[in-house]
Amino acid sequence: MAFTIAVHSAKGGTGKTSIAVNLAIAYALDGRKVCLLDMDLRGPSLRTFFDNGSSGVSFWVNDLLSGRKGINEVVMDTGAGLGMAGKVSVAYSKADISEIRELASKDRKWQSNALKNIIAGKKELIRSGTEVIILDTGPGVEYESINAVAASDLVLIVHSSTKACSECTEQLVNGVYKSLNKKCAIVDNMHHCSLDEDTLDGMRYGFPVIAAIPCICDIAKRSGEIFVLSDREHEFSRAICDIKDKLESIL
Amino acid sequence: MIEKEMIEEILHNLKEINAKLDKIIQNGNTASLNEKVHSSDSLDVMMLLSLPDHLRTTATTLFEIGPATAEDIAEVTRKERAVESNYLNQLVRMEHVEKYREGRKVYFHINSKLC
Numbered sequence: 001m002a003f004t005i006a007v008h009s010a011k012g013g014t015g016k017t018s019i020a021v022n023l024a025i026a027y028a029l030d031g032r033k034v035c036l037l038d039m040d041l042r043g044p045s046l047r048t049f050f051d052n053g054s055s056g057v058s059f060w061v062n063d064l065l066s067g068r069k070g071i072n073e074v075v076m077d078t079g080a081g082l083g084m085a086g087k088v089s090v091a092y093s094k095a096d097i098s099e100i101r102e103l104a105s106k107d108r109k110w111q112s113n114a115l116k117n118i119i120a121g122k123k124e125l126i127r128s129g130t131e132v133i134i135l136d137t138g139p140g141v142e143y144e145s146i147n148a149v150a151a152s153d154l155v156l157i158v159h160s161s162t163k164a165c166s167e168c169t170e171q172l173v174n175g176v177y178k179s180l181n182k183k184c185a186i187v188d189n190m191h192h193c194s195l196d197e198d199t200l201d202g203m204r205y206g207f208p209v210i211a212a213i214p215c216i217c218d219i220a221k222r223s224g225e226i227f228v229l230s231d232r233e234h235e236f237s238r239a240i241c242d243i244k245d246k247l248e249s250i251l
Numbered sequence: 252m253i254e255k256e257m258i259e260e261i262l263h264n265l266k267e268i269n270a271k272l273d274k275i276i277q278n279g280n281t282a283s284l285n286e287k288v289h290s291s292d293s294l295d296v297m298m299l300l301s302l303p304d305h306l307r308t309t310a311t312t313l314f315e316i317g318p319a320t321a322e323d324i325a326e327v328t329r330k331e332r333a334v335e336s337n338y339l340n341q342l343v344r345m346e347h348v349e350k351y352r353e354g355r356k357v358y359f360h361i362n363s364k365l366c
Contacts, residue, residue, distance in 0.1 A: 108295045108297070108298070109293040109295075111293070111295040111297075112294055112298075112361070115296055115314060116314070116361070119314060143295070143296065143297070146297070146300075150296050150299070150311065175300065179300050179304075179307065180299070180300070180307075180311065181311070
């Protein structure tokens with residue numbers, strides 16, 4: 001069964017992209033055909049993980065949302081030679097300030113069409129055999145992020161150990177995820193034990209907390225590294241594989 | 252004499268009823284006007300979030316599966332076809348959705364004029 005996961009958070013800097021990239025690779029290591037889309041159009045960072053894929057990008061997620069290009073024109077295969085049983089294709093969004101400025105001027109009609117284009121793109125990917133689609137979103141309630149949430153089957157909420165993040169996440173849960181009737185799972189990233197009292201029986205806001213990844217400086221120091229590829233026994237890599245397995249049971 | 256008083260009372264009551272009906276009709280017109288103004292916005296994800304639960308589910312499903320009959324929507328939402336037909340027609344009245352006939356089937360889709 002093919003499925004789409006939106007990796008989202010209420011606040012920035014929670015580690016969404018690291019989790020999205022590593023999760024995509026973990027699925028590919030399992031032999032799945034995976035597509036990873038950078039939906040963080042206002043702060044794209046997916047390319048930093050795939051240096052070999054950054055050159056020769058002809059079209060962008062921006063082109064997909066605008067309807068200028070179809071999904072098959074914006075995704076590009078990556079990860080060849082990395083020893084994965086499956087395949088990973090990636091679509092980047094354009095980190096050009098003029099593009100980001102233009103995005104801010106888009107009206108609601110454009111955003112409505114963008115949602116249609118994401119859904120159409122998702123269907124096309126599934127038709128062509130993609131089994132797992134991962135949408136790496138920007139934080140908060142930016143249009144592109146909520147469009148991605150709306151187009152997904154499950155939202156992986158990446159939560160950081162701050163009071164601000166908790167408060168904003170609660171708003172998103174009640175105002176967006178539940179309103180859109182989305183299945184959700186929570187990952188406590190950069191987790192501190194002091195927050196344990198917020199979690200009751202592994203549930204928070206009515207959704208399962210499927211992982212608590214401790215705050216590990218190693219991850220920040222080795223930014224841009226795909227841990228599930230380079231260091232499979234690392235605590236972070238093991239946590240990602242655990243998330244992957246638990247998501248399957250929720251879906 | 253009593254009959255005359257009764258007739259006058261009936262007339263008075265009828266006038267009151269008339270006045271109340273006029274008010275209701277006037278309010279109804281204003282409501283439909285508000286609905287039109289409200290619907291002049293595009294059906295984007297933020298508008299979806301502001302819809303009442305039953306209409307949001309129907310509209311979200313229509314976004315997901317594309318042009319569809321009330322029966323197609325009902326299969327996904329697991330509600331009665333007639334119920335979905337009613338919701339879809341509400342969305343049509345709000346101008347978020349358009350409908351067209353193909354043979355004997357009526358299809359609904361997100362209003363493309365707004366997108």
